Structure formats: C-alpha cells, structure tokens
Amino acid sequence: MTTETADRAEAAAGVAPAADAGFLQRYGATIEYILIPGAALVGALAVFGMFVALFGKNPLDLYFYMYQGAFGTWFSWQNTLTRAAPLILTALCTALPAQLGMVIIGGEGALLIGALSATSVALAMPWAPPLVVQIAMVCAGVIGGGLWITLSGALRQYRGVNETISSLLLVYIGLAILNHLVEGMMRDPASLNKPSTREIGAANMIGSIPGTDVHWGLVFGLIAAFASYILIYHTVFGFSARVAGGNIRAARIVGLGVNKLILTICFLAGGAAGLAGMVEVAAVQGRTNANLAAGYGFTGILVAFLARHNPLAIIPVAILLGGISASGGLLQRRLGLPDASVLVLQGIIFVFVLASDALYGRIGFLKGKT
C-alpha cells in the first residue's frame, strides 16, 4: 500500500470525498450552482401560485400571464430588458463586495446618491455639448455612488461597524438627503405636486438602442458585468480580492493590503449602483425626484444572491427578475391581482434562495458517492 491510500483515507473521512474521479466529481459543484437556485425559484413560484389561488385565481393562468408579460412578445421583452438594466448594476453592488466576504445591501442608497450627483453635474453645466454632459454625468454617478458605499467599507475597516447594517441605514440617509435637496435648494419651482429638480434637458438624455425602446443603460450594465467578471477572475486585483474574501488570515500572512482592497471594491460596487442612478435619470426620468427610489437597489440584492455573486450569472438572473417585475402590470389587468403581488413574489423568492443555501454540499448524488 502506498502513502496515497492513507491520504485518501483522511480525505474520505473529512469533508471532501476524493474517492472516484468522474463526471460528478468534476462538475458536481457547477451543477449545484444551477440546480439549487433553480429549484428555489421553482419552489417560490409554486408557493406564489398557492398565494394566488387563495385569491380565487387559477395559478396556471398566473404562470401563463407572467410568461406573456415578461417574455411573450417583443414589447414585453423590451419592457423586461429596460427593467433588467438597473438591476444588473445594482446587483453588482452586492456581488462585488461579496467576493471579499462582505454583505452590502445598500445599493439603493448608492443609486439615489449617484442619480443626485449626475443630475447636479448636468444642471451645473448647461453650456456644454451633450456628449460632455453625459460623460460628466457618468463620472459623477460613479463617484457619488462609489463614495457612498466606500463610507460603509471604511466604517467597517476603521471603526468595526457591521457593513450590512451601515449600508442599509445609509439608504435612508441617502433618501433623506435627496428629499431635502429636491424639496429645498434644488427644487424646480414648476414642479408643484411632485417636488423634483429641474430637467437635465432632452438633448442630454442618453436615448435608446437603435431599433428598440430599450435604453443604453442595458449596454452600460452588460459592460459593467463583463468588466467585473474579468476583474475578479483574470486580474491581480481580483485574485487578491478572492484571497482576502476566501480567508482574511491567509491574505494577511502573505501581506496583502486588506484595507485598500476593501475600500477599492466598495468604491467599484457603489460606482455600479451610482451608474444605475445616472441611467435612470439620463434615460428614464430626466430629473431627480423621489420616483427614483423604486426599489431597484433592493431587487438587486436578490439578483446577486440568486446569481451566487457571479458577475456573469447576474445578467440572465437580472433579466429573469426584470421579467417578473415587467409582468406585474399584466397580472394586475388580467387577473385583478394587487399591485404589490410582484413584491410578494420577490419576497418569497428571497426566502427560498436564502434557505436553499443550506443545501450546498448535501445533495448526495452530486458528490459522486455510491
């Protein structure tokens, strides 16, 4: 007998069975990453079906209209993609810090501050050509949102404040600042019922992708998701982040500057959400007001968790969740369901996804065991 046998004995007795090298051994983990969230989603839809049945509606109708409303027609596809755009960006706000083991749930706050910064910059330079204004708005949105989340990261590293709590509370502070400015010094006197800032001007709007009604924000989101993927998996910075996120003690023992990593990744995360705010202003609203707090930041958390914080997986998941919210209108019209039903579904999905976390590594047939 060789030493290998003894080592395998240890491995077998411990966590990871190293018994047979087969298909499941190699791909079991990947299959798990698709199977478990998928099952959580199906479970959530089933429970939502029961919820709808309690209203006296047929769940099968529900699923049909949801499909119709989300992906049934070209019109619904465009609606879905328009909603997916900010979701991709706000999901990155949770997914990037997750690489470092942080749970940031304040994407909504960064979105609001990003929107406010972008609007302010646009209003401050009425003389500039549209392209310059748009570039300045992107920069302002990214920097505003980035600094907002960096604040959470700094509070954690230098003051020991839990980043989950601080980022959530910063959402409400961000909303309060926005309301204060919109109802005060930045208010457009013409906005009577709904206090808003002045409009940034039609020329400065970023418009739609030619041939569609989907605005350019979707392209921003796709670029940000791909760039994040490359950053995390193909660069020195991403490697350092994965080391620190995987085991902070290992990162310290090889001398990685953990504080700098955390602040940088928080800035990038907040920047993504801030960009979502900029997009909402420059492609949809045209101005800043309380309408911006539409919950994209919170749905983004759900997207990131469903995608297991993988930047590429965020894209299809955001489209799926965008579709669910796009189907809300149709459900209301055809089934007479309350407007908030979609939020109920989102809540159920979140609970299922969080609970499904307990299943990883426990599905027997995926371990390649006999």
Add this chain to the structure above:
Amino acid sequence: MIIGEAPLPEGPLGVDAIAVTMKFGDFLALDNVALKVRPGSFHALLGENGAGKSTLVKCIMGYYHATEGDILVGGREQAIANPKDAHALGLGMVYQHFTLVPAMTVAENLVLARDDVPAVVNWAKETQELEAFLARMPFKVPLNAKVSDISAGERQKCEILKQLYLKRRFLILDEPTSVLTPGEADEVLGMLRDMVVSGGLTILMITHKFREVMAFADEVTILRRGKLAGNGKVADLTPDSMARMMIGAEELTVQPPRVGQLGEARLELSRLNALDDAGAVAVHDVSLTVRGGEIVGIAGVSGNGQRQLVEVLAGQREAESGEVRIRGDLYSASREEMRRHKMSLLPEEPLKNACVGGMSVADNIAFREFDRAPFASKGWWLNKSAFRKVAERKIGLYKIKTRSPDTPISALSGGNVQRAVLARELGGEVEVLIAANPCFGLDFAAVAQIHAEIMAARNRGAAVLLVSEDLDELLELSDRLVVMFHGQFVHEARASEADLTEIGRHMAGH
C-alpha cells in the same frame, strides 16, 4: 437495548471490535481490523495520522456505522446506532480539543452535560452532590471557578471528570495530553492509571507518544493505513518495535546535519506587547534576537501567548506596543517588507491560517508571487498557464498528493496542505523563517520532510523562529530554546544543554 434483556455486567466494561471494515465510497478506511480491550485495562491505540484510529473509535461510539464487522460491549454484540446509544451503554469519549463552555463554571458545565437537566436547577442540591462525587475522585478541580480561568491541565481533568460524572465506565481518550505540559500529562495519566488498577474503569487511549504508552498502558494495538499492524502487551514491546509497526517500510526524508556559521542579527523583537481577542494582554514585553543560521525554539503550553506572538509577526494581529525589526528596519508585515526581507511563514493549522480552502492548489501555491512575472503579465493580467506550470513543478518537488493542480486545496489531507504551504514559503530564497507548530497532526513522512526543510533553511543562513508545543521537536531542531509562560519569556537555554525537567518546570510557571 431490547427490553427484558439481562443488564450489562457491573464493573469495568470491555469492548471488542471484530473484523471491522469501513468503506467511504470505494475507499477502504478500515480493512478487517480487530481490537480487543479487556475490561479493567489501559489500552493504547497507536498509529500515524490517517491510519484509521479515529475512524475505528468513531465506529465504536456510533458516529460511523461499520460497513462490515461487529462491536461487542461487555462481551455482547451491540448495535450502536448513534453516540446516544454508546453513552447509554456506558461508553464515553474525551476529545483532543476541549468541549467545555469557557464562560461557565466547572459545576455548571458538569450539570449541563447530563441528559436529564431539570428545567429549574436546584444549585444547592447539585453542588452538594457534586462535592460528594468529587470526594470519591482522585482529581480535584475548583467547582466554582470559570472554565476560562483554569489551566489546560485542569480543563483536561474536568473533561475526564465529566465522563465519570455521567457514569461512563469505558473511556476513549483522543490524544489527551497534546495540550498539557509533560508534568501535567504524567499527573493526569497516572491518576487514570490508578483508577483503572483499582477497578471500575477501562481506558482506550489514542496517542502517538511512545513514552506515554510505555509508562501507562497495559496493552497496545497498532494500526497502519487502515490495517491492523500489530498488538500485544506493552511489556513485551520496545518503542523501536512499535515505531517499525507504525511506519512500515516507508523511507523518510533524511534531515541534513547542522552546519554553517552564526550570522548577523536578522529578527529583533523589543518590548513587544500584544492583546488576545478578548483584549487581555497575551504577549508581555517580549524581547528576542534571532541571528542568521540559527533556530530559536519557543516552548510553552498552548495558550501562553505564542499564537498571538506569531500572529503579530505574520501580520494577522497588530502589536499594542514595542517594535519588530528585521535587519535593522522596522517591520509592519506589509507585502513589500516580507518580499524585501525574504520572509517565510509556516503557521499552525495551515488550512485556516495560510490557505483559501475553496481556491485551487495551484492558486494557493502562487499566493506569494501572483502579482509578479511569470504569474502576472504587465503587473495586472493573470497568466493562468504559469500558475499551472509552476504548480506542477512544485507538486512534484514537494511530493504533494493531489488529483490535479486545479483541485480545491481543502480536499487535500493535512500533510499535503502543509506540503503545499511549504512549497510556497520555502520554494524561493529564505532569510527569515517563522514556523508555528508546523508538524501538528501530520504523519511521519510529512514531519520528516518539514524538519529537513527547516534545517536546510537554517543551514543556508536563514534566521528561524520555531514555535512549538512539541518539546521533542524543539530539542531536535533548535539551537537555542526559550520558554514562554503567561506571555513572557521566562527561561532560556542552549538546546544541546537543555534539561527537560527544568524546561517543564518553567512551562508550568514555577
């Protein structure tokens, strides 16, 4: 147990494992192993890591169910479905690591361990009963002291008392002395031996220390790679014959001889202070100089500040005050300083301290160098093929057993994780090496290899600080030996002239 069955015999219990085979998947962890522990005997179970000792006792305790074979308790076949069944039969286990709640008193820990804790505890009555129980026991422990305030030796006694208090008649001890000073170990084992001799108790002790086997055990069973390698009366055996049975015909790495000149001062600690996680002083005014070409060993019972000292040097903990200098430069554990001074660190529990379990073996091997060529092109783009190439070379060189360089490092055995860390840390030039319990829980082959690497680094002129709880290891490798107690250096000796009793005395704080 079946109702109506005759009760188990009174007095000490014997346990027999007959032809036990345990399979995990298609891998044989135990192959037709027999173990016979006579009632009222002190039995030692010897074997390297991975030999199957833990698997065997886990089968006895009902954590695992043997694929084939039977477990006999008191001469009668028993189906032990889970640890609760084992407890009901009077079998108990003392683990290597403490299972007491540190924030509670000894008395509270004892009472809470019972299966039938009442909803409202009548403490006056319980205390009285506990005192009566303690009066019958050979060990004394302070009932009203908090567990966090008592020494490791006393905690180990509490663990054993807890088992006796729960009326266990067959005790399995899993390396019970690994956290004790040699003096404490002898005291605890001596008392257990007396209890066995006076009747009423049977002991099965897992260990790898021949000295303890020779001094305290009646009989011994030796496992090697999941098979029975030998058994017999201790009186008929010698440490040499037992070692041969344990290791088999395997060749171990030969340690290079101690050569070379003492160099200039490389690592200097001056009046260093550090706190533990709870904010108490763990390292107190420690000063030390380690010169090139010498190994300075730090001895001490675990929990006397060694961990915090190493953490400060590894950058995992901030020093409260004092300074660390390397070749005269102030040192703050940054990546740039570690690189400039060619620092290497071999921390204890490498999977917890130096690796990212979910990342691949190749990635883990590259942690020190990934931001430079050939791993990184132009300083930022990762070159995956370089990771693989370097890993493949080091896997061969350091005999790391892994399915592929892409296997997550957490799937490797402890010895191979440590080999991977060794490949990373000692693969290049080394001028300062800090090692903490580098061989804890590893098999002979890995230990021999690590000792040889450390000695080779010293011979090449590195300054080595070796922190270990294993005195034999320290005496074998060190040039100089320092004893750490309650966060301070209390004794220093040349390793070649060191007196074991003197060192043991200082380790216990006398």
